[in-house]
Amino acid sequence: MTTDAAADIAAAGQRKRSERSGRPQSTEIDQTILKATLDVLADVGFDALSLAEVARRAGSTIPAIYRRHADKHQLVLAALKSELAELPIGVTDTGNLRDDLLDLAQRIATALTARRARLFAGLVLARRDNPELLDLLSTELHRIAVIGWQEVITRAVGRGEALNDAVASSILDDLPGAYLLGKTLLEGRPPEMRHLEAMIDKVMLPALLSSQDNADRS
């Protein structure tokens, strides 16, 4: 914490100096360093990631990285947070449940780029020694995924569509997100439109519209 605080103060000083001297905006360098970190992470994973390589790709220096991040671990955490902040959460209100679900599924499929799949794989591999990294990723992805589906369902209920709430809360927790991620990793490419439609028409809608009898079975 003390190291972090010192780094923050150092970084703030750096920003002020940079603004005065007309060098590139420090926030721009911040972003370039985080982007380079994500690139190296997607290429070689966490263990093989070196600050020297990050500095080289960012056109920066190792001390410049240390002025912003206490260590490699904190650098990767910051890079991940910036990547996660770019993920699509909001969903379009199309006026009906099926199209709302499809819109969200498409946003998630689009977000699941090959680069993000590699990034994620690199973190899974690093997990044993760095559980916080994947925990952050899991928590954030889970939060993002659940919020989107819950918004779609709430809107459908508001429209007066008769949904099985008992199913909604359980199915939305993780099924669509985990399925799309698993499929992307298994096949090395994002799911196609017909897979998104099959998930919604043959799995999610029948479950959401099922009678309470089915839901009570468990």
Next chain:
Amino acid sequence: MTTDAAADIAAAGQRKRSERSGRPQSTEIDQTILKATLDVLADVGFDALSLAEVARRAGSTIPAIYRRHADKHQLVLAALKSELAELPIGVTDTGNLRDDLLDLAQRIATALTARRARLFAGLVLARRDNPELLDLLSTELHRIAVIGWQEVITRAVGRGEALNDAVASSILDDLPGAYLLGKTLLEGRPPEMRHLEAMIDKVMLPALLSSQDNADRS
């Protein structure tokens, strides 16, 4: 191919010599080398895997590996095939659809060990330069998963349970396997019993027992 054939002949000669001289059975060394390869792969991924480290962990030598496998790529392919051969395919006939589904889901969840998740992540990361590796894994895992679920469904139809076949063929292609894999990777541990039950009771059974109307919607 010529190199492979030469290696096969060399390996066969090696086996004969080994049997005569009372040294450990060559098939035992074969397995030890493949197991060491999987261990190294799960630890450091494909790129950082060195034959020297595999030889060290197997208590063997680099030439002994080259007598069996043309190169690192072939070694990893052979190790993967041996790992996949151990995965559970068969399912118990419990006498009813729900328990058959649960039994298969439990087998898959049990097979999804942390080591296999790391192994898989290491291959996803290596995919860009070695598409055959993940293609083999995808094809085999897909085949294994689909065969199991299809067997369960066929048995339920044989018992006279009224299933929606149009849904069965699409949902079984990849949903349960991809969901369980995605959830395992996302959370770093195999799904718990309550997740397997939720998947079956709230998603699979409602879909499988849904009317043809729902299936025709797509």
